[in-house]
Each structure stands twice: as C-alpha cells, then as structure tokens.
Amino acid sequence: MAHHLILFIILLYTAVTVSITTLNHVSVREGGTVTIPCLYDSRHKLNPKYWCTETLWRLCTVTAHTGYTDKTGKWLITDNPSKNIFTVQLNNLTTFDSGFHWCGVGIKESLDEKAELYITVQTAPDLSVMSSSVTVDEGVNISVQCLYSTKYKNEPKKWCNIKDQSCHTVGRSGTSQYSVEISDDGRGSLTVVMSGLMKSDSGWYYCSVGDLQAPVQLTVNGKTYCSVEQYMTLAMGLQLIRVKHLFITTFNYFLTKLIIFCIVVGGNSNLLLIIIITSLVSVKIFRVVTIFTLRKGEELEPCD
Structure with missing residues (x-):
C-alpha cells in the first residue's frame, strides 16, 4: 500500500512539474546560428530562465541566463513573459557544441523546471530551413522550404x-482558422x-523529418482599423478641401467677370493688365495646389 502511494506521489509530481516545452533534436550547420524556443507555464513568468549544457542534468553547466550578457556573443537568451516563452540564440556553432542541452526555469534547487534537447552540428545539416523567421500580414500566404538529406x-x-x-502531414489539411498544404518533391525539399x-x-x-526538427518563427501582423474619430477627422479634412476648391472656382468666375467689366467701361490699360496677370497667376497657382491636395486627400488610406 505504501509502495503504491509513493509511486502515485511521484507520478503526480512529475505530471505537475513538467511545464517546459521545446524541440527534441535539431540539426545545425557548422558555423551557423540557431534559435531555440522554450515555452513555459504562465506561473513561471517572473522566474529566472537559463540554458545549460551537459548530458546529465545534475552536471549541467549554465551558459546563458536572463539578466546576464554573454560577452563572447556565443549565447543570447531572451525572455518574453507576455507570451510565456524564452528563446536561446546559439551563434557560431562548432562540432564541439553537439550534444545534450537544457532549457531551464529557476525555482529552487532541485525543483527547477527543465526540458532536454539534442543538437547536432554538421558541415551539411540533415535538416534545415531556407528562412527561420517569416513575417507576413493577415490574410497573406506564406511558403516555407525545408531541406533534408x-x-x-x-x-x-x-x-x-x-x-x-x-x-x-504531406498533403492538404487545416484548422478552423488556417489551411496547410505540404508537398514533398522526394529529392530533398519539403x-x-x-x-x-x-x-x-x-x-x-517546426519542420519535422524523422527524428529531426527545424524551428521557424512566424509573425503575422494584424490589420489596423480606424477609430470613429479617425474617420471623422479624415472626412472633415476632405470636406474642407472641397469647400476651398469651390471657393476658388467661384472667385475665379467673378474675377473674370470683373475684368471683362473693366475692359468694357475703360481705365488705365497698364494697371488693368497688371491686375489681370497677377490675379490670374495667383488664382491659377492656388487652384492647382488645391486640386492636387484634393486628389491626394481622396487617395488617403490611413488604416489598412
């Protein structure tokens, strides 16, 4: 009875404390860079995060830690508590970096949460992606190419x-929100x-081929919708431009009539000529600028 109780407690403890998710086996090009995502439980937002290297957890050597900057530039750890994830960027990898590594969340001595993965550094990796980071706008398709040996x-x-x-898997599938189509040419490209x-x-x-995985970060930019105030401001601005255009058109009409009247009645011809030229040039310039502004205003797209 006591044996069963102890086993139950161990299983329960294990089920509760396994709260970090990462990849299992990553293949990386020698001299290259890879970013490993480590997802953690929301209750660990404020806990320190770290990365360590060694086959056995007890002998693990911490190589990167939040709040610590690696001066060699070999490791870079970044925590994003709002998304419950921290990433570890490993740079300039060599074959000596092949082996077991761990994502860790510091809690208290043996209570630390951890997740193990294996990294294989090769001259020609067995699995890689053409781009490990993709950014698109909502509604736009993305294409990711995975290369395998x-x-x-x-x-x-x-x-x-x-x-x-x-x-x-290979073929067409999807979720309630997006669809996925995977094609394999059978010659090393997925x-x-x-x-x-x-x-x-x-x-x-991540792309998965056999036991290997290649991570890809996807960023989808959401559309920005105009507020009621923005639409009203835009509408008022366009209306003001139209009123100015109407005013200039009307002013030009009466100015023309005035010039004709002056010619008929008579007066100083030189002065009249100067008035005509100055007025027409001023009005023409103002009108051109106004029409240009009006057209530009109508083309405004303040929100996508």
Missing part, C-alpha cells in the same frame, strides 16, 4: 505548431504553404 528521404515529414504540438493566417497564429513552428 537523402538518408531522410523515406522518413515521415510533418509541419508542427510547437505550442500545442499539433502537426500536419514545401509548406499556410493560408488564411491571423495575428493569433503567430508563434513557433
């Missing part, structure tokens, strides 16, 4: 969301096309 030709291929671990994206779809995804 020939020995992974017959391995299962997927496109996954790291947050909920939902995956899509193409992922996502359509119908919304801002809420921003996050970390």
Whole structure:
C-alpha cells in the first residue's frame, strides 16, 4: 500500500512539474546560428530562465541566463513573459557544441523546471530551413522550404505548431482558422504553404523529418482599423478641401467677370493688365495646389 502511494506521489509530481516545452533534436550547420524556443507555464513568468549544457542534468553547466550578457556573443537568451516563452540564440556553432542541452526555469534547487534537447552540428545539416523567421500580414500566404538529406528521404515529414504540438502531414489539411498544404518533391525539399493566417497564429513552428526538427518563427501582423474619430477627422479634412476648391472656382468666375467689366467701361490699360496677370497667376497657382491636395486627400488610406 505504501509502495503504491509513493509511486502515485511521484507520478503526480512529475505530471505537475513538467511545464517546459521545446524541440527534441535539431540539426545545425557548422558555423551557423540557431534559435531555440522554450515555452513555459504562465506561473513561471517572473522566474529566472537559463540554458545549460551537459548530458546529465545534475552536471549541467549554465551558459546563458536572463539578466546576464554573454560577452563572447556565443549565447543570447531572451525572455518574453507576455507570451510565456524564452528563446536561446546559439551563434557560431562548432562540432564541439553537439550534444545534450537544457532549457531551464529557476525555482529552487532541485525543483527547477527543465526540458532536454539534442543538437547536432554538421558541415551539411540533415535538416534545415531556407528562412527561420517569416513575417507576413493577415490574410497573406506564406511558403516555407525545408531541406533534408537523402538518408531522410523515406522518413515521415510533418509541419508542427510547437505550442500545442499539433502537426500536419504531406498533403492538404487545416484548422478552423488556417489551411496547410505540404508537398514533398522526394529529392530533398519539403514545401509548406499556410493560408488564411491571423495575428493569433503567430508563434513557433517546426519542420519535422524523422527524428529531426527545424524551428521557424512566424509573425503575422494584424490589420489596423480606424477609430470613429479617425474617420471623422479624415472626412472633415476632405470636406474642407472641397469647400476651398469651390471657393476658388467661384472667385475665379467673378474675377473674370470683373475684368471683362473693366475692359468694357475703360481705365488705365497698364494697371488693368497688371491686375489681370497677377490675379490670374495667383488664382491659377492656388487652384492647382488645391486640386492636387484634393486628389491626394481622396487617395488617403490611413488604416489598412
């Protein structure tokens, strides 16, 4: 009975404390850079985050820590509490960096949360992506190309969301919000096309080929909608331009009539000529500027 109770407590503790999600196995080009996402539970927003290296957790050496700047530029750790994620950028990787690494959340000694992954540094990586960061506007399709080596030709291929671990296989599939189409040319290239994206779809995804994964950060920019005040301001501005245009047109009409009247009645011809030229030039310039402003105003698109 006591044995079962102890086992139950261990299982319960494990289920509660496993709260970090990351990748399992990443292949990186020698001399290259990779950014590893580490997702954590919302209750750890204020806890320190770190990255360490070693096969065994107990012997792990911390190489990056929030609040600490690595002067060598080898590791860069960035915490984003609003999204419950911290990322670790590893630069100028060598074959000596191959091995086990850990995402960690500092709590208290042995209570620290952690998640393990393996990094393989190769001259020609078995799996890579053409672009590890993609930014698009809402409604715009994206295309991600994943490149794999020939020995992974017959391995299962997927496109996954790291947050909920939902995956899509080769072919066409989708969610209630966006659709995914994956095509494999069988010669080392996997193409992922996502359509119908919304801002809420921003996050970390990865190509998966066999046991390897390649992370991709997707940023979807949301549309900016005008407020009622903005629309009213724009409408009032355009109306004002139209009124000014009408005023100039009317002024030009009466000025022309006045000139004709002066010619008929008679007067100093030189003075009259100066008045005519000056008035016409002034009105013409003002009218051209006003018409130009009016057209530009009508083309305004203050909000997408």
